Amino acid sequence: MNTVAVIDYGMGNLHSVAKAVEHVGREAGDDVRVVVTADANKIADADRVIFPGVGAIRDCMAEIKRLDVGQIVEDAMKSKPVLAICVGMQALMDHSEENNGVDCLGFLPGDVCYFGDGLKDESGARLKVPHMGWNQVKQTQPHPLWKDVPDNSRFYFVHSYYVQTPKQELVTGKTTYGKEIVATLAADNIFATQFHPEKSQKAGLTLIGNFLNWDGSL
Amino acid sequence: MALAKRIIPCLDCDNGRVVKGVKFLDIRDAGDPVEIAKRYCDAGADEITFLDITASHEGRDTTVHTVEKIAGQVFIPLTVGGGIRTLEDIRTMLNAGADKVAINTAAVDNPEFVREAAERFGSQCIVVAVDAKQVSAEGEPPKWEIFTHGGRKPTGLDTIEWVKRMVSYGAGEILLTSMDRDGTKIGFDLALNKAVSNAVQVPIIASGGVGNLQHLVDGVIEGEADAVLAASIFHFGEYTVQEAKDYMAEKGIEVRSL
Numbered sequence: 247m248n249t250v251a252v253i254d255y256g257m258g259n260l261h262s263v264a265k266a267v268e269h270v271g272r273e274a275g276d277d278v279r280v281v282v283t284a285d286a287n288k289i290a291d292a293d294r295v296i297f298p299g300v301g302a303i304r305d306c307m308a309e310i311k312r313l314d315v316g317q318i319v320e321d322a323m324k325s326k327p328v329l330a331i332c333v334g335m336q337a338l339m340d341h342s343e344e345n346n347g348v349d350c351l352g353f354l355p356g357d358v359c360y361f362g363d364g365l366k367d368e369s370g371a372r373l374k375v376p377h378m379g380w381n382q383v384k385q386t387q388p389h390p391l392w393k394d395v396p397d398n399s400r401f402y403f404v405h406s407y408y409v410q411t412p413k414q415e416l417v418t419g420k421t422t423y424g425k426e427i428v429a430t431l432a433a434d435n436i437f438a439t440q441f442h443p444e445k446s447q448k449a450g451l452t453l454i455g456n457f458l459n460w461d462g463s464l
Numbered sequence: 465m466a467l468a469k470r471i472i473p474c475l476d477c478d479n480g481r482v483v484k485g486v487k488f489l490d491i492r493d494a495g496d497p498v499e500i501a502k503r504y505c506d507a508g509a510d511e512i513t514f515l516d517i518t519a520s521h522e523g524r525d526t527t528v529h530t531v532e533k534i535a536g537q538v539f540i541p542l543t544v545g546g547g548i549r550t551l552e553d554i555r556t557m558l559n560a561g562a563d564k565v566a567i568n569t570a571a572v573d574n575p576e577f578v579r580e581a582a583e584r585f586g587s588q589c590i591v592v593a594v595d596a597k598q599v600s601a602e603g604e605p606p607k608w609e610i611f612t613h614g615g616r617k618p619t620g621l622d623t624i625e626w627v628k629r630m631v632s633y634g635a636g637e638i639l640l641t642s643m644d645r646d647g648t649k650i651g652f653d654l655a656l657n658k659a660v661s662n663a664v665q666v667p668i669i670a671s672g673g674v675g676n677l678q679h680l681v682d683g684v685i686e687g688e689a690d691a692v693l694a695a696s697i698f699h700f701g702e703y704t705v706q707e708a709k710d711y712m713a714e715k716g717i718e719v720r721s722l
Contacts, residue, residue, distance in 0.1 A: 446539070451539055
């Protein structure tokens with residue numbers, strides 16, 4: 247039995263994540279159980295943890311603090327594989343510019359910045375914000391979660407803020423939208439994605455399958 | 465390396481069946497929504513939009529159930545619209561597995577609803593759907609008015625002003641349907657699309673009027689749409705989603721290949 251806890255702190259489309267994980271487990275013939283919960287004990291008992299998040303960072307951080315999710319994630323990160331998705335990834339950083347500035351968990355070094363108005367591509371064409379849709383991800387470092395995911399595969403993004411980190415060695419994937427930005431980060435047994443693997447069809451489901459088999463080492 | 469333009473097949477559903485009408489009338493049965501959604505997804509659809517046109521209250525349960533079934537099999541973004549009037553309706557659809565909801569009439573009745581919805585659930589899942597109809601005469605500067613109730617009820621709202629307002633209230637995306645073109649198969653209202661796309665920062669989904677693959681290309685290039693939505697050309701087997709993508713790629717548009 248492979249138990250996956252999806253941390254439920256009231257933010258995010260947890261059902262999409264849970265359904266995608268169940269689907270991947272079923273297709274692989276693995277005995278995967280998904281629990282959607284905020285209960286620290288259940289999360290501690292799980293084999294691996296998913297930290298999702300959508301919406302505004304201020305509301306996410308407020309709920310993370312209220313339910314002490316930071317401690318839960320910190321504990322999980324010490325002992326088991328963790329997959330952080332979208333605002334879940336952003337919440338791991340030091341600080342976000344969103345909502346006039348919000349302090350985040352500070353588990354990974356770096357900040358979350360706004361794309362800016364007047365964003366343009368190389369040819370000078372205007373780019374919309376949010377960055378919404380399927381963009382290519384360049385794998386900048388090998389990682390077990392990239393197994394069988396072709397380089398430059400497209401993943402589904404929807405975000406107006408992006409992560410910047412001074413520690414480039416943490417960056418495992420990049421995408422380009424007006425500028426080159428971080429698509430994925432990895433540190434020890436945590437892997438974080440700005441995109442939504444649960445909505446990224448084959449490439450995303452492959453990545454989730456890799457996460458289900460990952461022991462947290464490189 | 466660039467963001468792909470999205471192709472979004474739309475399933476108009478009545479009591480659990482996909483239907484498609486011409487100018488919101490003359491409805492034809494096109495099949496089972498779960499099967500159809502799966503087929504489109506396998507053929508490379510970038511998202512699925514599910515619009516519920518079921519009138520009866522009992523039918524709503526069928527809709528939730530259908531959304532659940534689609535979401536369990538289709539791992540691309542799913543937008544659900546039709547009859548979304550309360551925060552509870554949004555919660556129900558998100559719990560059923562929708563990623564975004566499209567709000568139309570309820571936004572016109574109570575614009576603050578959009579603000580509340582975006583604050584509660586985040587702009588990324590709030591799509592404001594607008595049905596626009598040209599009201600200026602030939603030779604006049606173009607003007608489009610917002611209509612509700614399937615195009616029967618004028619609101620007096622100017623489309624450009626309305627869309628700007630909705631974005632300022634937190635709409636993360638605009639689903640723009642031309643009532644003049646819907647079901648006609650003569651192509652999108654490109655002037656409308658371009659005007660709306662240039663008025664706001666968020667992505668625009670062009671809808672209404674697609675009859676062939678060149679219309680999709682025109683919507684992106686001339687109409688400056690970020691995504692194109694079509695129903696009948698896919699439902700009745702005239703084209704597959706894959707053919708649409710191949711054609712768009714041939715014309716130099718960035719699309720996602722499988």
